[in-house]
Amino acid sequence: MEQQKPFTMGNLHWAHWLIVALSLLMTIAVWQYSKIQIQEKNENRFHREAEQVITLIIERLQKYEDALWSGVATIKSHEDTINFSQWQSFSSALHLPEKYKGINGIGVIFNVPDTALPDYLRRQQQDRPDYRIHPAHQNVYRFPITYIEPMADNLNAVGLDVAHESNRLKAALKARDSGQAQITAPIYLVQSEERTPGFLFYVPFYNSTNDSDSELIYEDGDLAIKKRQQQFAGMVYAPFIVYKLMQGTLEKARRHVGITISDDGFLLYDENHKNDKRYEKGPQFQQAFPLEVYGRSWLITIRSSSAFRNETSNNQPTFILVCGIIIDAMLFFLFIILSNANRRATKLANYMTEGYQAKSLELERNIERLKESNTELEQFAFAASHDLQEPLRTLTSFTELLKDELGSNPDKPHVIASIKYISEAAERMQCLVLGLMSYSRIGREPELMSVDCNDLLDDVLSDLSVVIKENNVKIVRATLPVILAFPTELRMLFLNLISNAIKFKNRETTPCITISSKEEDDHWLFSITDNGIGIDPKQFEHVFLIFKRLHSQDDYPGSGIGLSKCKKVVALHGGKIWVSSKINEGSTFFFTLAKSPKK
CATH class of the missing domain: 3.30.565.10 (Histidine kinase-like ATPase, C-terminal domain)
Known part of the structure; x- marks a missing residue:
């Protein structure tokens, strides 16, 4: 009998290779599918958070607008005039720091023509002897800030004529002519020493005549504009520094995205830079939102931050890939063991067949050997199946241990889900091994x-x-x-x-x-x-x-x-x-x- 050749992987049947290859392909497919599912889930989460940011900005500006219109209503309730103490009372009742976070104050700007200037200054200096209008300019309009509360934070703004500067003046005239709330192009507030971008928020009010206020505000056409220009009395306004507005509207601790706001190319607010500790150079997601806000066109760019990546990190695909490869490897080595045993039995049978005609006595001995070989093969399959249970039990024990360790940590659901996948795969492999053991036992010690x-x-x-x-x-x-x-x-x-x-x-x-x-x-x-x-x-x-x-x-x-x-x-x-x-x-x-x- 020729010397037995050592076993090589090439001795595996093509069906064994096919099963292992298909199993590996299925593992890779599940791994890729899991990655895609998580990517889509994270993308949907980003879009929800981005849309929530835009909604909060719009809602907050609308809330500020409502506060300004309530100031107009207060002025109208005092028959179109209001003094310094009355405005203080109104401002105090608003509870600005608690209810309107991000707002720098709320004030009144009056339209003061040249003929009314002396009387205007006399009335204001009765309560505030140091009150004056500044700075001097060549425009035909005079829109001085008369009251602003809280005054302690806005002293430099008292008496400021917003007609002295083009961005402030353009928005004021637009509010006057439209009867609607308007905001200015980017400016630097005089009360801010930091020289950071801000804007003014205006709502107009008009002198009472036979026309109702709603007609002045909502009528269209050149005649309506002319009426508004003639009866324009002033504006209730609020100054904003944009970074304070964002702090009051969208605290960083409550979101996982970075925000950039620009107005016609001018950068109003930016969190997407390397000095921000949550900045991520290569963000997972980014989206730009053009937004029309009270006469201005803002572009709001929202990017996922490092906090978003940390919050959405998920190791489930890696767990699936590793566990799938382990199971494929176990299946591969099982095929090697069975194929090697089958090859030896087949070789022995072929050898006996070749010597059948010449050696009948030898044939009987070979038949006996074949029986012994088959018995050994069954015992070998039984032992191999039995021995494979030990690593499976170890794998199951460790996954149960991991599950117990993580049972009190609800912040890692993806890890718990991955452990579940490992346990289920180990159970399926154990089922295969037990089935193989059962198969090998059939007819081992039969009794009729x-x-x-x-x-x-x-x-x-x-x-x-x-x-x-x-x-x-x-x-x-x-x-x-x-x-x-x-x-x-x-x-x-x-x-x-x-x-x-x-x-x-x-x-x-x-x-x-x-x-x-x-x-x-x-x-x-x-x-x-x-x-x-x-x-x-x-x-x-x-x-x-x-x-x-x-x-x-x-x-x-x-x-x-x-x-x-x-x-x-x-x-x-x-x-x-x-x-x-x-x-x-x-x-x-x-x-x-x-x-x-x-x-």
Whole structure:
């Protein structure tokens, strides 16, 4: 006999390579799918947070506008005039620091023509002797800031004529002519020593005449504009420094995105720079929002920050990939072990066949060796399957330990989900190993006995009583014979076939299983019929192959070994097994058992 060559991976059957390759491809596909799902989830979260930022900015400006119109209403309630103490009372009632965070103050600007200037200054200097209008300018308009509260923070603004500077003046005239709230282009507030960008927010009011205020505000056309210009009395206004507005509107601690605001190319506010501790050079997501706000066009750019990346980080795809590769490797080495054992048995059988004609005595010895080799092969498969359980138990124990360790930490749901995937994969692998052990045990120490198939069927149905009741299965049974058989293996045969009939039920009909038998010349013919989902006739030759599955694990869980065990049990009894079926029309499994099976 020639010297045995060492085993190489090339000795694996192409089907083994195909199974490993498909398993690896499925692992990669699930890994990629998980990455895409998480990316889409994070993108949706970013868009929700970005839209929430825009909504909060708009709502906050509308709230400030309402406060300014309430100032107009207060002036109208005092018959178009209001003094310094009355405005202080109104401002105090607003509770600006608590209810209007980000606002620098609220004040009144009067329209003071040249003819009314002396009387205006006399009235203001009665309460405030130091009051004056500044700075001097050549414009024909005079719009001095008369009152501003809180005064302590806005002393430099008292008496400031907003007509002295073009951005302030353009927005004021636009508010006057439109009757609507307006904001200025970017300016630097005189009361701010930091020289950071800000703007003024105006709402106009008019002298009372026969026309109602609503007509002055909402009428269209040149005549309406002319009326507003003639009756323009002044404006209630609020000064804003943009970074204070953003602090009051959108505190950084409550969001995970960075904001940049520009007005016609002028940078009003910017968090997206390297000096910001949450800045991320290559953001995951970025979106620009053009926004029309009270006569100005703002461009708000929102980018995900490092806080967003930290909050949305998820290691689930990595866990899936690592666990899938581990399982694929275990499957690969299992195939190597089985293929090596099968190769040795095949080589021995070929050697015996070659020497059959010349050495009949040697042939008998070789037959004996083959029996011993097959016995060793079965023992080897059993031992290999048994030994594979130890790393699986270790993997399961450690995942349970990790689950217990993380059980009190609800902030890592993605880690807990990944541990669940590892546990489920280990359970499926353990199911395959246990199925392989069960397969290898069939016929190891058989003992022929007289078996009443009716009693045996009663025991099987009793074991399946819970699942039969849960699925509302109808059992129709004929009287079965008393036969000579191996009871443990025969019970396994009935249990597998009836369990499959229940598992692959048709969800649109009530499950029904019929069990019958027929005596023939030298054997018994049994049949188990169901009204389940059926089997494609093209798959008849494949269903009895070990590890062969016709459905996904998610749809119908299992090891793919059950029908292989049935075939081995029937062969042990000197019989055959086959199936007749059509898709969605149920299946009938036939098997024969010899009346005098050989040990």
